[in-house]
Amino acid sequence: MNDFFSKIVELFNTPEYIDSLLHGFWLTIQISYFAILIGILLGTVIALVGAAKPSKWLAIPKFICRFYTTVIRGTPMALQLFIMFFVIFAIKGFPSIITAILAFGLNSAAYTAEIIRGGILSVDKGQAEAGMALGLSRITIFIKIVAPQAIKNIIPALGNEVITVIKETAIVGMVGMYDLNMAAKDIGSGQNMASYIVPMFVAALFYLAIIYLITFAVKQVEKNLRKSDMKAEK
Amino acid sequence: MHKVKTAVCFVIFLLITVGMGVSVFFSVRGDTEADYVVETNAFFAPFEFYENRKIVGVDVEIVNRVAEKMNKKIQIKNVEFDVIIDNVEAGRIADAGAAGLTITPAREEKVNFTIPYYASVQYVIFNRDAPPSMRDDHVVWEALTGAKLGSQIGSTGYIFIDDEIKNGVLSGTGTTVRGIDSHQLAADAIGAHIIDYAIADELAAKFIVDKNPELGALPLYYSGPTRAEDYPVEESYAIAVNKERTELLEVFNEVLAEMLTEDANGKTEIDKLVLRYMGLTNE
Numbered sequence: 001m002n003d004f005f006s007k008i009v010e011l012f013n014t015p016e017y018i019d020s021l022l023h024g025f026w027l028t029i030q031i032s033y034f035a036i037l038i039g040i041l042l043g044t045v046i047a048l049v050g051a052a053k054p055s056k057w058l059a060i061p062k063f064i065c066r067f068y069t070t071v072i073r074g075t076p077m078a079l080q081l082f083i084m085f086f087v088i089f090a091i092k093g094f095p096s097i098i099t100a101i102l103a104f105g106l107n108s109a110a111y112t113a114e115i116i117r118g119g120i121l122s123v124d125k126g127q128a129e130a131g132m133a134l135g136l137s138r139i140t141i142f143i144k145i146v147a148p149q150a151i152k153n154i155i156p157a158l159g160n161e162v163i164t165v166i167k168e169t170a171i172v173g174m175v176g177m178y179d180l181n182m183a184a185k186d187i188g189s190g191q192n193m194a195s196y197i198v199p200m201f202v203a204a205l206f207y208l209a210i211i212y213l214i215t216f217a218v219k220q221v222e223k224n225l226r227k228s229d230m231k232a233e234k
Numbered sequence: 235m236h237k238v239k240t241a242v243c244f245v246i247f248l249l250i251t252v253g254m255g256v257s258v259f260f261s262v263r264g265d266t267e268a269d270y271v272v273e274t275n276a277f278f279a280p281f282e283f284y285e286n287r288k289i290v291g292v293d294v295e296i297v298n299r300v301a302e303k304m305n306k307k308i309q310i311k312n313v314e315f316d317v318i319i320d321n322v323e324a325g326r327i328a329d330a331g332a333a334g335l336t337i338t339p340a341r342e343e344k345v346n347f348t349i350p351y352y353a354s355v356q357y358v359i360f361n362r363d364a365p366p367s368m369r370d371d372h373v374v375w376e377a378l379t380g381a382k383l384g385s386q387i388g389s390t391g392y393i394f395i396d397d398e399i400k401n402g403v404l405s406g407t408g409t410t411v412r413g414i415d416s417h418q419l420a421a422d423a424i425g426a427h428i429i430d431y432a433i434a435d436e437l438a439a440k441f442i443v444d445k446n447p448e449l450g451a452l453p454l455y456y457s458g459p460t461r462a463e464d465y466p467v468e469e470s471y472a473i474a475v476n477k478e479r480t481e482l483l484e485v486f487n488e489v490l491a492e493m494l495t496e497d498a499n500g501k502t503e504i505d506k507l508v509l510r511y512m513g514l515t516n517e
Contacts, residue, residue, distance in 0.1 A: 034255075093309075176312035189279070191279035191513075195445070
């Protein structure tokens with residue numbers, strides 16, 4: 001145990017190790033940020049298509065969206081990453097960070113779509129019917145009545161999805177990218193500390209720190225939304 | 235007031251996105267201009283390892299020499315060890331693999347190998363509190379009977395163990411093998427009592443044992459008729475080249491032939507590089 005702590009001290013006292021961890025951390029942030037962005041944008045589109053009123057024009061898009069979420073949610077992320085790297089984007093010189101962003105973004109989109117769809121469905125049908133009775137258009141009903149209420153239900157689950165994506169990016173080491181997890185492996189490898197245990201602990205601390213920050217931010221947003229809720233009730 | 239707040243949030247979000255986009259753009263720029271791609275697994279000092287996040291080592295020196303000679307840009311890419319041969323065979327994302335790859339018949343069916351440039355021996359890594367029974371200065375396969383073994387998945391250590399268990403001296407003895415992500419993790423797995431012994435290439439094993447006083451390593455031998463006739467589990471490293479890139483293979487062979495020429499002291503350039511990257515000399 002004493003050895004464990006002295007190794008932690010050694011790690012924090014070696015500038016190269018800290019530098020490696022920070023570089024890895026930055027790649028993790030880059031991939032997660034854009035993956036989440038793609039996830040939210042594409043996820044919203046998929047959710048809207050899924051929740052729209054059935055019509056003959058939407059039959060095929062609806063089917064594609066359902067198929068997409070089924071396949072993405074039904075297969076492991078590690079396999080999707082592998083397929084993206086070694087089949088779909090198996091192009092010489094194609095930047096791996098873009099492939100990784102797309103892989104995680106497309107994966108996240110399927111989950112985000114379900115979160116948003118759930119949020120929309122959680123708003124009571126009577127609300128839309130009331131809007132219709134007042135003679136509002138479907139678009140107005142959605143923007144003014146359904147969406148503001150749905151967002152309150154979406155935010156907590158979306159925060160959860162953001163956290164999941166950040167942690168899931170740890171598998172990009174599988175294709176040789178130098179993320180936080182890979183930095184820990186590098187520091188733990190033979191020519192450096194020659195033991196994975198301590199660097200892995202420290203990398204875990206980095207993940208914990210960023211995720212704690214995000215949890216905090218999501219809580220603040222939630223609080224803000226609820227605040228307007230209270231006012232309205234008064 | 236509410237509108238202002240939303241606008242400020244939106245502007246901040248846009249700035250962050252643009253900033254991140256620029257940073258990704260800069261990290262991508264260098265990636266796209268290589269004529270050839272050589273794959274490696276950068277956790278195999280002294281042949282390839284990360285030094286300040288750059289891959290360096292003996293194999294990297296060889297590749298650089300080839301790039302210089304051909305006057306082409308060669309990119310070195312880090313991937314998992316067990317996909318290298320398949321990627322080189324397919325030739326779509328990689329033209330060659332330089333990762334201390336041992337020549338084996340199965341691999342030779344898929345790729346062309348250069349001339350061998352380094353001979354290595356397999357080592358057994360063990361906990362000093364529970365060493366396998368030794369014969370003088372080495373361990374024979376029979377000493378591992380019934381043990382839980384581990385090795386980097388896809389490495390020759392793993393192939394050797396698998397062979398011995400399936401149809402060699404260890405067959406039917408209840409010996410098991412576990413493929414682990416890297417040599418290092420295999421060594422950590424001994425400490426965690428997941429496996430009893432790890433098998434790794436000589437230099438990798440020595441690096442690990444050097445930094446972990448509780449671990450020991452000894453060469454692995456096939457047992458001969460008498461103790462003196464035991465012979466080591468040997469292998470030779472070569473570079474794997476896609477079967478259609480014969481021009482690349484030729485230059486690799488030329489460069490390796492040059493680097494394997496002995497100087498006046500009987501030392502080759504490869505030997506010197508190995509020592510240098512192990513941190514033993516400053517040459």
